[in-house]
Amino acid sequence: MKDSRTVNGADIGERRHRVVIVGSGFGGLFAAKALRRAPVDVTIVARTTHHLFQPLLYQVATGILSPGEVAPATREILRRQRNVEVLLGEVTDIDLERRTVTANAPLTTFTTEYDSLIVAAGAAQSYFGHDEFAEHAPGMKSIDDALELRGRIFGAFELAELETDPAAVERWMTFVVVGAGPTGVEMAGQIAELAHRTLPGEFRRIDPRKARIVLLDAADSVLGTFGEQLSAKALRQLRRLGIEVALGTTVVGVDDAGIDLVDSDGERSRIGCMTKIWAAGVSGSPLGARLAAAAGAETDRAGRVMVEPDCTLPGYPEVFVVGDLMALDRLPGVAQVAIQGGQHAARQIIRRLRGEPTRQPFRYRDKGSMATISRFSAVATVGRLRLSGFTGWLLWLAVHLLYLVGFKNRVTAVLHWAVSFIGRGRSERTVTLQQVLARAALQEVTGAADRLVPGAAGNRSEPADPAAVVPPHQRPAGAVPGPEAARHGAPGPATG
Numbered sequence: 001m002k003d004s005r006t007v008n009g010a011d012i013g014e015r016r017h018r019v020v021i022v023g024s025g026f027g028g029l030f031a032a033k034a035l036r037r038a039p040v041d042v043t044i045v046a047r048t049t050h051h052l053f054q055p056l057l058y059q060v061a062t063g064i065l066s067p068g069e070v071a072p073a074t075r076e077i078l079r080r081q082r083n084v085e086v087l088l089g090e091v092t093d094i095d096l097e098r099r100t101v102t103a104n105a106p107l108t109t110f111t112t113e114y115d116s117l118i119v120a121a122g123a124a125q126s127y128f129g130h131d132e133f134a135e136h137a138p139g140m141k142s143i144d145d146a147l148e149l150r151g152r153i154f155g156a157f158e159l160a161e162l163e164t165d166p167a168a169v170e171r172w173m174t175f176v177v178v179g180a181g182p183t184g185v186e187m188a189g190q191i192a193e194l195a196h197r198t199l200p201g202e203f204r205r206i207d208p209r210k211a212r213i214v215l216l217d218a219a220d221s222v223l224g225t226f227g228e229q230l231s232a233k234a235l236r237q238l239r240r241l242g243i244e245v246a247l248g249t250t251v252v253g254v255d256d257a258g259i260d261l262v263d264s265d266g267e268r269s270r271i272g273c274m275t276k277i278w279a280a281g282v283s284g285s286p287l288g289a290r291l292a293a294a295a296g297a298e299t300d301r302a303g304r305v306m307v308e309p310d311c312t313l314p315g316y317p318e319v320f321v322v323g324d325l326m327a328l329d330r331l332p333g334v335a336q337v338a339i340q341g342g343q344h345a346a347r348q349i350i351r352r353l354r355g356e357p358t359r360q361p362f363r364y365r366d367k368g369s370m371a372t373i374s375r376f377s378a379v380a381t382v383g384r385l386r387l388s389g390f391t392g393w394l395l396w397l398a399v400h401l402l403y404l405v406g407f408k409n410r411v412t413a414v415l416h417w418a419v420s421f422i423g424r425g426r427s428e429r430t431v432t433l434q435q436v437l438a439r440a441a442l443q444e445v446t447g448a449a450d451r452l453v454p455g456a457a458g459n460r461s462e463p464a465d466p467a468a469v470v471p472p473h474q475r476p477a478g479a480v481p482g483p484e485a486a487r488h489g490a491p492g493p494a495t496g
Contacts, residue, residue: 017349019114019349020045020116020118021042023046024048024074025052025324025338027120027322029077031118032078032084038349038350040349042081042085043087044074044086046087047089047091048071048142049088050073052071052142053070053404057070058187062150063150065428066427067147089103094290096295096319114318116320117318119291119313119320119321119325120338120341121284121285123141123302123333124141125139125141133254136254137254137278148435148436151431151435152275153194156173157199157208157211159172160172160173161205161206169206171257171274174272174274175214176271177191177213177277179279179280181279182370186373188213189374190374192374193374193420196242198420214244214245214246215244216247216261217280218249219248223371226369226379230381230386230388233389234371237377241373246261248263249261249262249264251280258270282302282324286303295313295314297314297315307328309361310344310348310360311362317358320341320345320348322338323342328362334369335403336366340362341362341364366383367382368385370396372393375421376389376390378393380395
């Protein structure tokens with residue numbers, strides 16, 4: 001699996017097997033770690049510089065944890081793994097025949113070659129064909145989402161304090177969470193904790209305890225995947241927290257001042273509210289659809305790529321698709337599926353390099369599911385074991401500490417949990433107007449940013465400047481000006 005390479009006509013020896021990993025989430029990170037002793041060179045291409053511990057995003061949104069505690073820098077995590085390099089870029093094209101990955105980064109486009117490819121690009125929020133809902137009902141898939149929601153949630157109480165119209169106060173103090181899966185249940189529970197434990201006594205004109213928290217879902221149960229017994233216990237606990245739970249209810253409209261609903265009997269209603277949070281579904285990264293089309297493969301309804309039993313792309317045994325982008329045996333989009341899928345792909349690559357038989361099917365080991373409802377209360381399933389209440393919460397605490405990356409992150413998380421769960425405070429309540437408005441502002445300037453990227457106006461797999469196909473760190477000096485040169489007026493490649 002090696003070949004020789006030359007520089008300026010001189011043979012410099014054999015080239016090691018090149019593994020490119022798309023994405024720095026659980027699948028990508030654990031695949032890279034599993035290759036740490038393999039005779040390969042690993043390149044991670046990711047659209048962010050951090051590894052996101054997504055299950056705890058709701059705690060960033062509600063002021064318990066800081067972004068850094070759930071999103072450590074990928075470079076820091078892998079700094080001692082010498083066979084890995086990390087490149088910032090959003091992958092826009094994969095050429096399966098040439099075995100290249102093309103990505104856009106600020107002010108540049110680059111292409112990286114691979115011998116083996118692991119695509120772990122993750123998932124996006126799904127609005128079930130109503131993407132216009134996103135303007136007023138943010139999802140929760142990124143640090144940006146969590147910070148925007150933090151600004152919206154805490155800002156709602158601040159703006160309610162300024163109102164003199166009781167109807168306006170009620171709208172500001174009504175919070176609607178769409179989706180009664182783990183994310184929605186955890187978010188609704190923490191907003192209730194904020195309103196009932198943390199904020200009372202801090203305002204003079206409003207009583208935060210009068211906040212209305214509504215949890216909606218088109219399904220007929222909360223946490224339906226946990227079974228009837230735990231679902232019923234979760235529902236009782238949510239109602240004890242004062243949360244209104246409306247099941248069998250479908251969202252048909254969202255605007256800045258409210259949300260329109262249809263119940264199972266076809267009755268329409270409206271809830272006036274300024275803060276809407278969408279936690280109702282996921283869809284595969286758009287990269288999955290492009291990859292499937294190039295390979296002649298199929299995608300499921302959520303846009304996930306239907307793969308072979310060994311997680312490879314049909315017809316391309318050197319390409320693995322793992323995590324939230326993989327459709328296989330109806331496996332759920334949870335962290336453990338991504339972790340084990342990434343590790344399986346890495347093992348298959350190592351076996352191939354050793355000349356051992358490959359194509360072993362991926363066998364997922366279900367290590368259980370869990371969701372918190374409020375402080376000291378959670379539900380968990382581990383095999384046949386069903387836990388709830390304080391026992392379930394202790395298990396939740398142990399598991400999340402285990403998978404938080406880095407000793408520093410674990411220590412600070414425990415301290416912040418003590419402040420929030422034993423006490424009444426929230427250590428991370430700082431919000432800014434920028435957090436709330438940034439998403440809309442970024443959407444407005446996206447077009448302008450794209451015009452600065454070579455090849456953005458045409459086919460992204462064929463950059464306008466030939467020099468752009470080489471990663472920035474490998475280019476000759478002056479080949480393509482970087483951000484500093486651009487700010488000083490240096491000429492750049494034509495973009496049309």
